[in-house]
Amino acid sequence: MKKVIKNVRFEGKVRDLVIENGLIQEIVESEMETEVFTYDAKGLLYLPTLADMHCHLDKHLLGESWRSLQPFTTLSKQLKFEKELLSSMENSVATRALILAEVMLKQGTTKIRTHVDVDPELGLKHLEAVLELREQLKELMEIEIVAFPQQGLLRSNSVGIMKEALRNGADLVGGVDPAGLDRRVEASLEAMFDLSVEFNAGIDLHLHDPGHLGVYTIDLVTDYTRQTQKQGRVAVSHAYCLGMVADTELSDTMNALKEASVSIISSVPIDRPMPRIETMVSAGVTFQVGTDNIRDAWSPYGNGDMLQRGSRLAEKNGWVTDELLTKAYSFITNRSLTPKVGEKADFMLVDAQNIKDAIASVPKREAVFSKGNLISGEEHQLEGEYISR
Ligand SMILES: [Zn+2]
Missing domain, CATH: 2.30.40.10 (Urease, subunit C, domain 1)
Known part of the structure; x- marks a missing residue:
């Protein structure tokens, strides 16, 4: 019509x-x-309209009564805290996922990539709710789903449940800190790439590992991407390390990211380093933005507004010219301006x-x-x- x-x-x-x-x-x-x-x-x-390339529809607390958070001490303590918190929610995953998706739609986000927690204890409970929501919203919003072993792919013995998730409709293989959490960088990445080959899936890795440890991990990601011919289907989220190591030491890594078409996704943190946009753009590396934490176990902040996140990107980087303000918008949409x-x-x-x-x-x-x-x-x-x- x-x-x-x-x-x-x-x-x-x-x-x-x-x-x-x-x-x-x-x-x-x-x-x-x-x-x-x-x-x-x-x-x-x-x-x-806006594209939110990193969010967690299953983990926010919107619609819940106020929950008091605790300061971050160690990752394992935080993961335990999050698990307890999420198991005490008043609303179901399905209800909460819909609440956030509606907030996003009202703010003009029509494409998202959501990570969804899976582990042997949780099973596919969260995934099933988000798969149903994707079906329900298919005329309004494009939803990509990453099966996300938040507790560590190897650390929580999640390879088996990840296979189930990929068999049941998840589009991408997730992972988190092959060094910091799994403590076996090569084995963790190999397990991710094996899953991606077996299920013809993309990859999106949460990488908080800092400095040269993080850069080493990214270098391996680009190697494995080429070896498995996954060019254009692999992303590294957060990658704080690229904002911690000097440009002079990053040129090989940047070239490798470009050659393997591995993209970098950031939530534009204001309290820690983020990958330097100029370095990435001049090297030809694809950069995308997501909202990530929206009132969850990690942070009471965030409202899911990608336009606001684009504004934060511009402000954090000190962008004031018309050209750069326009460029900021290009990072938060998947459409022509x-x-x-x-x-x-x-x-x-x-x-x-x-x-x-x-x-x-x-x-x-x-x-x-x-x-x-x-x-x-x-x-x-x-x-x-x-x-x-
Ligand atoms: Zn995340």
Whole structure:
């Protein structure tokens, strides 16, 4: 069914978007007479919807009563604390996952990669809930699922349950700190890559291991990626180590990341080092952003807003020029920055002067569209029923 979103502003122009089958079919002058007339954007700014490449739908505390956290001391203590906390939740995993997904959709996030905890004790409980949610939201949100052995792939004997998870619908193999947690860097990575080969899955490794230990781990990841021909399907999340070791010592690692098409994903931490964007971009390494901790056992902060995370990325890096503010937006979306004929009609409308202003000021999302359907926001609606989901 054809529909028209009128008076959408981008690059200083106001245009109508003609949408059919969820795609932008035409971009036309707003003065043109149109018979199908669905939504008046009234000159609000067009922004592409957001991609949150690192989150945990199963581990946040949104919708729960306030839980007191404890300061981080050691990883094993923290993992025990988290496990106890999660087993005491009032809401089911399914309910909590839906709460966060809805928060994200309202803020304009239509693509996510979520890690989902699996271990022999937990089994596939969390995964099953998130798989159901993916089915439920398939018209609104693209969800990639990483089977995540939070307690350590080898440390918690999770290889068997990881196989079950991959057999049952997880898309990627997760892992965490091959040195710090599993204490066997090669064996841990080999187990991850074996799983990825056996199930034709991608890989996304949580890597907090610092300094040269972390860089050594990344070097092995790039080696294994090439050996298993997984180029373009492997990511390292966090990679604090790339912000701790000097650029002069990182050039081989950066080249290897580029050659193996291994991407780096960061939640833009403000309390610890993060990979240096300029170093990665000039080396041609793909960089993506996620929200990660959203009110969970690790942090009481976070609201799931990727636009705010893009703003934090720009601010943390001291970006003030138009070029860099625009670049910041490119890291938080998987879409073109302006509407393009033939692309999926996933966009949102905000009251901002331009994309730079939006990154700097993080305006409210007045409306969010997924495949051309209004999924959030009622204002500016015109006569007639809006096409419902
Ligand atoms: Zn994480």
